[in-house]
Amino acid sequence: MKRVKRGPWRAGTIGTAMAAADPSRPRLTTSAMIASIAAEGQRTEAAPFGHALVEAARERPEILGMTADLGKYTDLHVFGAAYPDRYYQMGMAEQNLMLAAAGLAHEGFVPFVTTYAVFASRRTYDFISQAIAEEGLNVKICCALPGLTTGYGPSHQATEDVAIFRGMPDLTIVDPCDALDIAQATHAIATHDGPVYMRLLRGKVPMVLDEYDYRFELGRAKLLRDGADVLVVSSGLMTIRALEVAKLLEAEGVAVAVLHSPTIKPLDEATIVREAARAGRAVVVAENHSVIGGLGEAVAGALLRNGVAPPLFRQVALPDAFLDAGALPTLHDRYGISAEAMARSLRGWLQHRRP
Amino acid sequence: MEARTTTRANAPALEERAWRIRRNALRMGEVQGQGYIAQALGVADVLAVSYFHALRYRPEEPDWEGRDRFLLSIGHYAIALYAVLIEAGVIPQDELETYGTDDSRLPMSGMASYTPGMEISGGSLGIGLGIAVGIGLGLKRKGSDRFVYNLMSDGELDEGPTWEAAMSAGHWRLDNLICVVDVNRMQADGVSTGVLNFEPLPAKWEAFGWHVQRVDGNDIPALVRAFDAARHLAEPKPRVIICDTRMAKGVPFLEAREKSHFIRVEADEWALAIEAVDAGRTA
Numbered sequence: 001m002k003r004v005k006r007g008p009w010r011a012g013t014i015g016t017a018m019a020a021a022d023p024s025r026p027r028l029t030t031s032a033m034i035a036s037i038a039a040e041g042q043r044t045e046a047a048p049f050g051h052a053l054v055e056a057a058r059e060r061p062e063i064l065g066m067t068a069d070l071g072k073y074t075d076l077h078v079f080g081a082a083y084p085d086r087y088y089q090m091g092m093a094e095q096n097l098m099l100a101a102a103g104l105a106h107e108g109f110v111p112f113v114t115t116y117a118v119f120a121s122r123r124t125y126d127f128i129s130q131a132i133a134e135e136g137l138n139v140k141i142c143c144a145l146p147g148l149t150t151g152y153g154p155s156h157q158a159t160e161d162v163a164i165f166r167g168m169p170d171l172t173i174v175d176p177c178d179a180l181d182i183a184q185a186t187h188a189i190a191t192h193d194g195p196v197y198m199r200l201l202r203g204k205v206p207m208v209l210d211e212y213d214y215r216f217e218l219g220r221a222k223l224l225r226d227g228a229d230v231l232v233v234s235s236g237l238m239t240i241r242a243l244e245v246a247k248l249l250e251a252e253g254v255a256v257a258v259l260h261s262p263t264i265k266p267l268d269e270a271t272i273v274r275e276a277a278r279a280g281r282a283v284v285v286a287e288n289h290s291v292i293g294g295l296g297e298a299v300a301g302a303l304l305r306n307g308v309a310p311p312l313f314r315q316v317a318l319p320d321a322f323l324d325a326g327a328l329p330t331l332h333d334r335y336g337i338s339a340e341a342m343a344r345s346l347r348g349w350l351q352h353r354r355p
Numbered sequence: 356m357e358a359r360t361t362t363r364a365n366a367p368a369l370e371e372r373a374w375r376i377r378r379n380a381l382r383m384g385e386v387q388g389q390g391y392i393a394q395a396l397g398v399a400d401v402l403a404v405s406y407f408h409a410l411r412y413r414p415e416e417p418d419w420e421g422r423d424r425f426l427l428s429i430g431h432y433a434i435a436l437y438a439v440l441i442e443a444g445v446i447p448q449d450e451l452e453t454y455g456t457d458d459s460r461l462p463m464s465g466m467a468s469y470t471p472g473m474e475i476s477g478g479s480l481g482i483g484l485g486i487a488v489g490i491g492l493g494l495k496r497k498g499s500d501r502f503v504y505n506l507m508s509d510g511e512l513d514e515g516p517t518w519e520a521a522m523s524a525g526h527w528r529l530d531n532l533i534c535v536v537d538v539n540r541m542q543a544d545g546v547s548t549g550v551l552n553f554e555p556l557p558a559k560w561e562a563f564g565w566h567v568q569r570v571d572g573n574d575i576p577a578l579v580r581a582f583d584a585a586r587h588l589a590e591p592k593p594r595v596i597i598c599d600t601r602m603a604k605g606v607p608f609l610e611a612r613e614k615s616h617f618i619r620v621e622a623d624e625w626a627l628a629i630e631a632v633d634a635g636r637t638a
Contacts, residue, residue: 088492091526096485096519103489106424106474107497127516130479131486135467 428483
């Protein structure tokens with residue numbers, strides 16, 4: 001029997017009719033193509049990946065750009081415009097995209113390959129595994145729409161890409177946070193020898209980390225702010241959320257530390273274990289990914305193996321489910337990864353700890 | 356020294372090369388007590404023409420930049436490629452004894468990181484042609500006039516990525532890409548066209564923008580003509596040579612045996628098979 005997620009429509013309950021009934025409520029819609037995770041009024045930079053790649057390619061003629069009909073939607077079109085003769089439009093054929101990238105890497109080139117995270121992880125796993133990673137080839141797979149960054153529905157929501165890729169030997173996995181992080185990570189993976197999977201935010205990408213004493217280093221987690229009550233270990237856009245939550249809770253007298261771990265594999269276990277071992281501090285792992293197989297479980301495993309047992313361990317992550325379609329702010333709230341929802345979770349967990 | 360600098364006059368005939376390739380493969384099968392021997396025997400003539408007529412390479416320098424790239428998409432044909440790499444002097448003759456044993460450079464399935472002269476790790480069937488597209492593009496970027504060859508099986512025609520790659524090669528007009536399809540009409544679950552019908556095969560490749568030839572893959576003069584035509588064609592198109600081969604070719608009692616993907620050879624039959632191949636030596 002096929003699953004039914006939505007009951008029959010009744011006038012006045014949702015959509016236009018509802019907006020007409022209550023004009024104060026904005027009508028939230030969604031689009032897979034123009035999704036931006038930036039909040040209104042947030043500082044942003046346009047296409048940080050594309051511009052950083054253009055810069056990196058200036059000194060490194062071996063860098064190429066390749067895409068499967070998603071150049072415009074992964075910011076690779078910026079590279080294509082700057083270096084038309086180094087840009088390969090491979091058509092909507094992701095398997096061949098990965099294989100051809102392997103072939104070009106065989107010949108000494110460094111292809112930066114883009115598609116959506118769902119297609120790279122779900123559709124081309126075998127090709128990345130056997131044609132690229134098993135031979136240690138220098139292919140950089142950079143994918144837009146990681147986790148829940150589109151309201152388009154499960155076909156485009158890569159909620160399990162990290163879980164899928166963490167099992168692949170020799171693959172480096174990077175989940176940068178903002179425009180600054182993406183730009184620096186792009187340069188870092190360009191000089192790193194070996195295959196990399198990087199999760200991309202594209203379009204207008206928030207700029208946050210320039211206010212912190214931060215620099216991206218492959219394989220390193222960085223403490224962005226300290227706090228005695230809770231340690232949040234986070235990656236990707238959830239680091240932006242964690243920093244917002246830390247400010248919210250600071251006003252309520254709760255001190256939140258934020259440890260940003262953009263490299264998910266190999267994980268900076270030493271730094272994470274050291275920070276998590278600080279006495280009396282709750283540990284919360286926040287990720288734009290399913291609770292299964294992502295940063296949360298990676299951190300939990302590292303702590304257990306190292307004999308570190310924080311007084312409280314929780315995950316802010318997406319549920320193990322095919323998620324709803326809808327507007328992104330609605331969904332981030334629904335699934336607990338908006339700043340407000342995350343703050344609510346933390347308050348609840350901390351309250352239980354108090355005598 | 357390039358293999359091709361061997362003068363035609365003093366070089367062993369291609370038939371002699373094919374005989375030695377079959378013998379090497381049978382010796383490996385004997386050592387291991389198993390192996391994809393029917394495929395190796397069937398494709399031996401194709402490999403003889405590839406390595407001793409068409410390809411440019413340096414046996415002592417397998418990674419020589421000026422080589423033609425030869426990709427073995429069908430990882431389980433490794434026994435056949437080792438046999439030809441031994442004959443070509445890329446792998447020492449004695450190393451044959453290690454085939455398929457622990458820590459050998461000659462594992463059952465071909466892997467680039469194990470064996471000199473093995474360009475890619477095949478085995479996950481259907482990946483070779485796509486990699487060949489990338490190598491073809493890469494050679495063009497470098498201004499190289501070398502070819503990339505992809506040896507694949509008819510079973511790999513079932514795989515979607517084969518046709519993604521075929522369309523891509525046509526789109527990029529990769530005139531430096533030569534795909535060799537070994538049509539031995541047998542795959543894991545039975546007769547290839549019965550498992551999934553890929554005919555009419557030439558029409559399919561033509562429709563994807565390829566120059567197509569179909570030859571008897573055990574007819575050496577015909578193979579030589581086909582490889583020459585593929586290499587010297589002026590048209591800016593990728594080239595495919597569809598080779599109809601007979602499994603276990605050269606060992607009559609195995610040729611007559613009921614065909615299967617993994618042909619059964621009893622322990623005492625390896626020596627008999629070598630005798631049979633020796634008896635059929637034409638050189």
